[in-house]
Amino acid sequence: MSRVGTLQFGPRECVRHLREQNERTPYQRIGLRPLSPTIGAEISGVDLAGVIDDKTFAEIERAHLAYKTIFFRDQDITTEQHLAFARRFGELEEHPFLPAKPGYQMIVRFAKDEAVKGVENIWHSDVSWRERPALGSVLRAVEVPRVGGDTLFSDMVAAYQGLSGELKARIDGLKAVHDFAQSFGAGLDPKTLAEKRKEFPAVEHPVVRTHPVTGQKSIYVNAIFTSHIVGMDRQESDDLIDTLCRQAMIPEYQCRFRWETNSIAFWDNRAVQHYAASDYWPQPRIMERVTIIGDRPA
Ligand code: SIN
Numbered sequence: 094m095s096r097v098g099t100l101q102f103g104p105r106e107c108v109r110h111l112r113e114q115n116e117r118t119p120y121q122r123i124g125l126r127p128l129s130p131t132i133g134a135e136i137s138g139v140d141l142a143g144v145i146d147d148k149t150f151a152e153i154e155r156a157h158l159a160y161k162t163i164f165f166r167d168q169d170i171t172t173e174q175h176l177a178f179a180r181r182f183g184e185l186e187e188h189p190f191l192p193a194k195p196g197y198q199m200i201v202r203f204a205k206d207e208a209v210k211g212v213e214n215i216w217h218s219d220v221s222w223r224e225r226p227a228l229g230s231v232l233r234a235v236e237v238p239r240v241g242g243d244t245l246f247s248d249m250v251a252a253y254q255g256l257s258g259e260l261k262a263r264i265d266g267l268k269a270v271h272d273f274a275q276s277f278g279a280g281l282d283p284k285t286l287a288e289k290r291k292e293f294p295a296v297e298h299p300v301v302r303t304h305p306v307t308g309q310k311s312i313y314v315n316a317i318f319t320s321h322i323v324g325m326d327r328q329e330s331d332d333l334i335d336t337l338c339r340q341a342m343i344p345e346y347q348c349r350f351r352w353e354t355n356s357i358a359f360w361d362n363r364a365v366q367h368y369a370a371s372d373y374w375p376q377p378r379i380m381e382r383v384t385i386i387g388d389r390p391a
Pocket residue numbers: 203213219232243244367368369380382
């Protein structure tokens with residue numbers, strides 16, 4: 094069979110009902126402009142530096158669950174306000190490998206320039222190697238390149254729904270191992286690696302996870318941290334992970350965000366993978382990320 098013969102063209106029906114679900118309920122407290130039918134919505138009418146009343150907060154939370162990644166513009170907030178907004182969604186995590194903002198252990202600072210290139214240009218979901226991976230992350234742009242440095246987000250619920258019935262049946266009930274060492278292990282000396290392995294042993298998570306709030310199923314393996322499928326021959330496991338990871342690359346499941354200084358993205362890490370385009374070097378790009386701890390995938 095030719096290569097083209099194996100590809101799927103035409104409308105992706107799986108996107109339709111997610112779009113219809115999102116269009117069903119209007120928002121009264123916030124403005125909302127979808128970036129794509131299923132993932133990504135820009136929120137307006139909210140000042141994250143001010144007091145967010147409970148009704149407005151509930152709508153932000155609903156938009157976050159429905160669109161899986163929400164964006165805010167022109168949020169000239171302090172670091173404390175950034176932390177306070179994220180804290181309303183849960184307990185914050187400290188990242189053991191990425192550089193923190195000086196004086197703020199709970200803030201990861203991605204500071205890129207001529208000397209430090211962007212390497213987050215691989216589809217992934219954050220900290221899947223933890224027993225309790227992130228609920229989501231709130232990422233703020235401190236300094237952005239004149240052009241480039243967009244972040245792309247992919248809807249892993251749509252990606253799951255787009256799989257064939259045969260593939261869904263094949264992955265049902267499978268577990269995969271996630272391991273920090275696949276990526277963060279590379280720069281560690283053997284002694285530190287051994288210590289970190291003790292602190293963060295490899296974990297097993299379901300290949301298809303069910304969202305704890307929406308009940309939606311999504312693909313939960315990613316190209317950075319998933320090492321293998323439990324109980325499967327290595328080649329078969331690699332091929333299956335590869336097939337599942339490639340679903341994140343399908344444009345119909347994605348949105349793409351163009352940053353401005355003081356833009357904020359807040360993604361639902363339980364249902365989304367992301368990719369930071371590394372096309373801006375040697376221009377500087379500085380981002381600050383606060384991550385909320387989630388629950389154990391089930
Ligand atoms: C990340 O992978 O969390 C960073 C995303 C970005 O810098 O856009």
